[in-house]
Amino acid sequence: MTAFNPDDLVASFKAAGAWYNDAAMALTPFPNMGWGAVARQPIKAHTPLFHIPLDYLLTPWTSSLRTHLTEAEWESLDGGWARLILCMMWEESRADSKWGGYLRNMPREFDSPMFWGEADRAELKGTDIENRIGKADAEADYHAKLAPLLAARADLFPAGSEHFSLDAYHVQGSRILSxxxxxxxxxxxxxxxxxxxxxxxxxxxxxxxxxxxxxxxxLNAAFDRDNARLFADGEDDEEEEGEGEKHDFGEGFTMISTKDIGEGEQIYNTYAAPPNSELLRKYGHVDNLSLPEDVTALLLPEELGSWPFGNAGDEVEIPGTLVVEAAAARGISDAEARVDFWLDQGGDDTFGLTYSAEGNLEPPLVPFIRLLTNEDDWAKAQTKGKLPKSTVDAAVIDVLEAVVRARAAKYPQTIEADLAVAGGQGPLNARNAAAVRLGEKRILVSTLRVLEREKERLRGEEGKRKAGGKEERAAKRRK
Structure with a gap:
């Protein structure tokens, strides 16, 4: 395997007609993050860092492969990433490819679950990643779409070439994913x-x-650390011009700093703050950062010392079927009709629990539970065609509590065991899997504590109503 060579990557980048700000940035390795970009000097906001012309994007339409295939062969690759993967295979196999320097400096080994053994993947049981690794689906796609074309066009794809093997397919697919x-x-x-x-x-x-x-x-990414963003030409003229030297880049994409960056600081690209489950699935790493107070607020004092780190963007997916099962336990009728109405109104079939000031007692989960459990709401929905409001009552709390406990029961490990693994010196895959489990469990635990708080609130309100009723009756008797 060829080692990553930053000088080779930058040289091939410039040779393809791209522009690179040598004075502002350099490529360097970072602990637990692989290679990334660092500021060589103080960088002002709105400074261009590099520019990629459109013809240097590697796509199915910029690769030369299409010119060698018939229309039928090209159409057989339609759907998913099959076209892009085969184009990347093709370009990497050619000594004269203009993307040669780019592809030979891309990783061939990954820490993502796609490349884990069965024992390591078992550590993801119960998590949102468990059924989303996609290895079996990727292999089915290879055999259905690529294998027939590879066999039919040995003139383009030599039999036995490592560039067009199933392993190469997984590598290119993982490059696209990450x-x-x-x-x-x-x-x-x-x-x-x-x-x-x-x-x-x-x-x-x-x-x-x-x-x-x-x-x-x-460029690496981390939660709430982004200080640069990739702009399309013309997307934001003020930011593309920058504050220093002006450049007429032409059509393409420009990476531009969005904040002032100090010398020696890492340059992070903007991203959508994915949870650790997605970071691990796509990139093979997790965020293990200090959590803000609104995330740790519901932890008990004894938990703060061992559970203060993670990813503030974590979430837990709740399948709608789990909600229906919990509601059905309360004896609802015509659940199927209620679910069909919800979906016809544009409702989701999966719900995300997050770190929330309301403890996940906000739309859209609450209206769905009310539609399933409240006969008045169901009747109004049928007559007026409107979804219920997000009013939390005892039925909503009971169903949501059952849902959260059922979701938590899917993990084989205890929280104490997860903490021991995540904070230990064991294998990286095991530690990353434990970090994902802990992030999801923290949300479930926090939600249960909010529900308990809501129960107390409802009990207090009920107590006040009863006390008020007694006073009113006593007043009438006195009168």
């Missing part, structure tokens, strides 16, 4: 179609596709 960007298909060089209007007269948005953008994928 490093690709999604952009409008017209910017990727793909076919442009006339926009169609929907029922409301609004134009449909242009299709977006996954592409590889050299150098942009070298």
């Amino acid at each position: 490093r690709s960007f999604t952009i409008p298909i017209s910017r990727a060089g793909g076919p442009v179609t006339e926009p169609e209007e929907d029922e409301d007269g609004d134009e449909d948005e242009e299709e977006e596709v996954a592409v590889m953008i050299p150098m942009a994928d070298m």
Whole structure:
């Protein structure tokens, strides 16, 4: 395996017509994060860091592979990432590819669960990743789409070549999963179609596709640390111009600092603050940062010493079926009709629990529970065609508590065992899996504590109503 060579990557980047700000940034390794970008000097906000022209994006339409395939062969690769993966295989197999320097400096080994053994993957049981690793689906796609074309076109894809093997397919797929960007298909060089209007007269948005953008994928990301962002040309003229030297880059994408960055600081790209489950699934690492007070507020004093780190963007997915099962235990009728109504109104079939000041007692989960459990709400929904409001009552609390406990029961390990693994010196995969479990369990534990608080509130209100009723009756007797 060829070791990563930053000088080779930058040289090939410039040779392809891209621009790189040598004075502002450099590539360097970071502990537990692999290679990334560092500021070589103080960088002002709105400073261009590098620019990639459109023809240096690696997409199915910029690769030369398409010119060697028939239309039928090209169409056989439609759907998913099959086209992009085969184009990356093809370009990496060619000695004269303009993406040669880019591809030979991309990783071939990953810490993501796709490459874990069965024992390590078992550590993800109960987590949101468990059924989303996708290895079996990827292999089925390879055998269904690529294998027939590879066999039929040995003139392009030599039999036995390591570049077109199933292992290579997994490598290229993992590169796309962890490093690709999604952009409008017209910017990727793909076919442009006339926009169609929907029922409301609004134009449909242009299709977006996954592409590889050299150098942009070298920047790491971490929760709430972003200080740079990739801009399309013309997207924000003021920011693209920067405060220093002016550049006329032409069409393409420019990485621009969005904040002042100190010398020696890492340059982080903007991202959508994914939970640790997604970070591990896509990138093979987790965030283990100090958590803000609004996240740790519901932890007990004895927990703060051992459970203060993680990812503030964590979440737990709750399947709608779990909610229906908990509601059905209360003896509801026609659950199927209620669920169909919910879905027809645009409701979700999966709900995300997060760190929330309301303790996840806000839309859309509460209206769904009320629709399932409250006969008045169900009757109004049928007559008026409206979903229930987010009013929390005893039935909502009971169902949500049952849902949270059922979701928590899916983990084989205890919280104490997770803490011991996450804070230990054991294998990396085991520690990362424990971090994912802990982040999800922290949300479930916090939600249960909020529910207990809500129970106390309802009991207090009920007590006041009863006391008020007694006083009113006593007053009437006195009168």
